[in-house]
Amino acid sequence: MIFILNLILCIKPSQTEQCKDEAVSIESLINPKSIAIVGVSTKKATFQVGGRAIFDHLRLHGYPHHIDLITREQTTIDGQGTYTNLSYLPEVPDCVVVSVPAVDVYQTIEQGLSLGTRAFLVITGGFSESGEAGTALQAQLVDLVTSYGAAMLGPNTTGYVNFNSRIAMSSTSRITAGLPQSGEVGLVIQSGALGSAMLEHAIHDGIGLSYLISTGNEAVTDLGDYIDFLVEDANTSAIALYVEGFRRTPKIVAAAQKALAANKPIVLYKTGRSDAGRRAAAGHTGALIGNRGAYDAAVRQLGWIDVRSIEDLLPTAHYLVKSRPAKAIGILTLSGGLGGCLADALEETGKVTLPAPNETTIERMRQDIPPFLSVKNPVDIAGTPFRRAGGFAACLDAFLDDPAFDAVTIANTPIVAPWAKDVSDAVADAMARWRKEKGGNAPISVVWPAEIFNADALKALRQQGVPVFSRIDSFTTAVVAASTFAEARATPSRLIREGLPKLSIQGAPTINDEARNEADSKRHLKSLGFSFPAEAFLAPNDHDALCVEAQKIGYPITLKGMAEGVVHKSEYGLVAVALPNEEALRQRLQEMNASAQKHRLSMEGFLISETVRPQTEVFLALSIDPEFGPVLTFGAGGIYTELLKDVTTRLLPLDRTEIVDMINNCRISRILHGMRGRTALDVDALVDFIEAFAALAPHLGIDFQGVEINPIGVGKAGDGVWVLDATIFGKGPTA
Secondary structure, three states: OOOOOOOOOOOOOOHHHHHHHHOOOOHHHHOOOEEEEEOOOOOOOOOOOHHHHHHHHHHHOOOOOEEEEEOOOOOEEOOEEOEOOHHHOOOOOOEEEEOOOHHHHHHHHHHHHHHOOOEEEEOOOOOHHHOHHHHHHHHHHHHHHHHOOOEEEOOOOOEEEEOOOOEOOEOOHHHHHOOOOEEEEEEEEOOOOHHHHHHHHHHHHOOOEEEEEEOOOOOOOOHHHHHHHHHHOOOOOEEEEEEOOOOOHHHHHHHHHHHHHOOOOEEEEEOOOOHHHOOOOOHHHHHHHOOOHHHHHHHHHHOOEEOOOHHHHHHHHHHHHHOOOOOEEEEEEOOHHHHHHHHHHHHHHOOOEOOOOOHHHHHHHHHHOOOOOOOOOOEEOOOHHHHOOOHHHHHHHHHHHOOOOOEEEEEOOOOOHHHHHHHHHHHHHHHHHHHHHOOOOOOEEEEOOOOOOOHHHHHHHHHOOOOEEOOHHHHHHHHHHHHHHHHHHHOOOHHHHHOOOOOOOOOOOOOOOOEOOHHHHHHHHHHOOOOOOOEEEEOOOOHHHHHHHHHHHOOOEEEEEEEOOOOOHHHHOOEEEEEOOHHHHHHHHHHHHHHHHHOOOOEEEEEEEEOOOOOEEEEEEEEEEOOOEEEEEEEEOOOHHHHHOOEEEEEOOOOHHHHHHHHHOOOOHHHHOOHHHOOOEOHHHHHHHHHHHHOOHHHOOOOEEEEEEEEEEEOEOOOOEEEOOEEEEEOOOOO
């Protein structure tokens, strides 16, 4: 559909006016008091799309304010007259929905800006997702919209739903069949069609939503803005995200800081982490940390909750809204088998304990459980409590009153309908009593794999806001999430406290995986203040000079051959340790030259150094993640680096406590701390070195790709650490 738009003189605001416009929140976008839709089909159709779908959905779900329609020709749609141009509207709309061909979007938004509108929802596709031409169109849109300080959702979006205000500003077809109940989970997705599936999940599981926002191309207003909006929103208590990529990470981190401070957990499922879409780390580091390395570090340090299944996204967020962190859980079960499976899963998390109920609780339950059943945790009550009215309720109340438990979980298998009703009624009564006596939600959750047989009871529980799970792994995910979030709030990371470091990188980075040889890499690091064992680098054919330098350094000597493009020197026989004298040195020089000829290597020279005798070796690397910036990786070093892959990764900055925690997350830490009676090594010196190494992050240059120190030798306590090998990829950090 082609729209002919009347031209309006579009005068950009002054700097003062622009600042005022920029202060306008996305409230006008997400909660508009008037809407204009440009591009509404006049055709009758069973399945509507674009602007017409949004118009139908707004009216279907009771949008309470005024809607104007802009069509190519003046007409009437479902009893409402249309206009042919935005400029003809009697009042300025809060938000303009744009559903016109991509080539007409710029002019449409320009008209809206001229009228005074500062919020736009652009459904139209054909922008950055479609190639170079679309990317150019989108760049023009960005310049236009940002020059006015306006907000824009999209382009290429299905829109959003504001559940509390009944604003169904979405073209998602699932909306025609109904909306989930309004609630406290704000859902933001970097997808369009997935929104329908998430609505289906929410309705089935009785999960109330505050918003569903599909971000589209995030040309102007992006994921960070929507997180920030939900943090400020009084109706939202938890934020759920489906993420394919982080476009403006500093804004994301800033929003995460606010969310943690506001006690609003962020639960997310992240996909789209293929190598094709990322700037992979160089050397060992890329193979060790993989696609999830920096993301997993961000999750840990920002207090996010990462779920590995999209089906767990909303249930986990819902649990965090309705339940508090629990360190001790009491399990009340009708099945010893299911209760045992649940107990195993919970104990394996390492986050909760399952204490036995106290004597008072057992006595209160005695008449409702037979003496031959276990009164340990889980407590198997079988069917006995259902033989008298209120029997199950009495058991549940006893469990809730037990000070040994922070929370109670009911674990049921399919049961007959009257028993199932007893369970749901007992939970409803317990919830009401708890609210009256203590306020808030009772710490009750249910694991009940009976979606078909006990559908009515499960529906009743969900309507009461009780977290209900049909799978044990989904429940344990939610329990761990609550514990993880509480820990993050109690001990916020340095990244949360300070944000991402400001780098010296300007402009687009040049991808340069070329490895600089060890001698060159060490010279660069020496210029930044790092020390190394005594060493010398000499030309490949001057053996006499090498022997003279070896005598100065003192035997035993370590010899390394430097060959162009070779990082793993030992694979070519180019490393010899602890050569005792000149004869042995000359012999190994000849052997290395022979190996170079055999493998057709271009020798750059030889590095000789004093031989140190560390007790163990570790690996340390600094790299740049395309989304999160500087990343530090630590682990077992030397020949065990790739064999064991005993590594952990963190985003920078880190404080000393976090570095120690990073070390202790690796198996090599047991050796460092002196396992099985061995002498403890110089962990303090290692931490000092890692602190200094991490401090390079703000000085990374535009062509920096990575620095690997492998190995670092660690001596006994008080002996210190030694850099035994180093490789810089691309340009090194600057002073």
